[in-house]
Amino acid sequence: MNTPLVSLTNAGKSYQQLDALKSVTMHLNQGEVMGLFGHNGAGKTTMMKLILGVISPSQGNVKVMGMAPDSKEAWHCRSKVGYLPENVSFYEQLTGLEVLTYFAKLKGFAKGHAQKHAMALLEQVGITHAMKRPVKTYSKGMRQRLGLAQAFIGEPKLLLLDEPTVGLDPIATGDFYQTVDQLKSTGSSVILCSHVLPGVEQHIDRAMILSTGQLLAMGTLAELRQQAALPVAIKPSGLNGSVSNDSQLSQFLTAKCPDTLWVPEQEKLNVLKQLLSLEGLSDLQVETANLEQVYQHFLSKHEPAGSVTKEKK
Template sequence: MSTPLVSLTNAGKSYQQLDALKSVTMDLNSGEVMGLFGHNGAGKTTLMKLILGVISPSFGKVEVMGRAPDSNAAWHNRSKIGFLPENVSFYDHLTGLEVLSYFAKLKGFASSNAKKHAVNLLEQVGITHAMKRPVKHYSKGMRQRLGLAQAFIGEPKLLLLDEPTVGLDPTATHEFYRTVDQLKSNGSSVILCSHVLPGVEQHIDRAMILSSGELLAIGALTELRQKAALPVTITTSGLNNFLVNNKTLQCFLAANSTSTLLVPAQEKLAVLQQLVNHENLTDIQLETANLEQVYQHFLTEHELVKQKNENSLTEQGNC
């Protein structure tokens, strides 16, 4: 079994009375894309900083490419890591080409190759027309594209992308995900943090959900659906009141509906067999829980448990 590219074992970070990240254990394998999700303050940026070695864990263990990322021994690994922060910032008086050439040199490219590599990356993100324009004249979307190009320097083995599609139009977003898919096929690993969940799920292998520094869930979307026990939505046409009058199926009817069923995943096939055999059926649509619904389920469940614990402590205090 291959060694994970990134490994956290009961890793956490505390600042005085604040636990920014609470005992997280996770692995990221080569060629894997991990989606990192959570509200503001959930611990996503702290997790990325630990992996980058910008901060050290208060407890637990963090390893990237076999080394502690905050150690001197990890220095040479940094040229193999690409990072896009949520808010990109560059030297405004430099042109896009000069910015990328500068960063390419920092990553070990010779001067003669740095400019050529920079031009190729600018073409990849679609801003070659502005490569000789000072960055201070770039729009927000163009700055984001430049930030992506910077993260892609050297075809890194590990990419950490914090809100990478912010400011991108639909075409640029599509091109970005195509690049992520290409990097993955070349063996790169990606941690992708995003608040924009629609469209993400087809590009990730696993999802990781954080809240208030706690790891709520991690796994492939199929595994998380199963754990959450979210129903499959089946929408029918042509059955009129058949579902309402059928004692077996009426218990699955969605609220205020005569044509939509919410069926537990384990009963999906049995229900479908009943429906497809009905002579009046004209259409049927099947929809499993999407990433956003799975995400909301774990957040809601966490909040309910948290509230229950708080109420319990209050009751104990009143005794």
């Protein structure tokens, strides 16, 4: 069995009276993309800092590439880790190319190779046209692209991305996810932290949902749907009331949505077969619960609506 690239075992972090992260256990395998979700104060940034070795756990242990990331022995692994913080900040007077070349040198690239690598990354994120302009002239979206380029230096084995699509337009967001897919295909592992859930689900292998420092749920979207027991929405067209007159099918209708059947996952095939046998059926729309609905389900079970705490940074 392959050793996980990242493992947390009952890992927690406390600041005086505040438990920023409470006894979390998780494993990230090579070539896996993990989505990390939760509101502000859920513990996402704390977890990323533990994995980076910027802070040490108050309890339990953290291993990255087989060693504690906060240990002296882990220094040579750090060049294989890419990180994009939530709030990107650069030296304003330097050009984009100078910033990226500087970071490439910090990661061990020789002078000439560092600039060549920086130029390739700037092209990859689509800001070659601005590479000789000072960063202070960059828009928010351009700064975010520069931040992504910085995280991609050296084709990292582990990539930690905190709100990576903030400030990106839809085309740039699509390009970003394409890059994540490419990195995954070359064996890189990614932890992707995002508030923007639509569009994320087809790019992640598993999801973690945190709230107030606690792990609420973890698994593939199919596993989380099963745990949440959220119904499948089936909307038939052209039946002119024959569904409401059928005793077996009408049990899945609600007064709020009289034209949609809300069907448990295990009943889905039987209901579809029944609908297909009815005369007049002209169309069928089937929608399983998406990531956002699954996320809201676990969150609403854990805490009252509107309760948001502030995360210790």
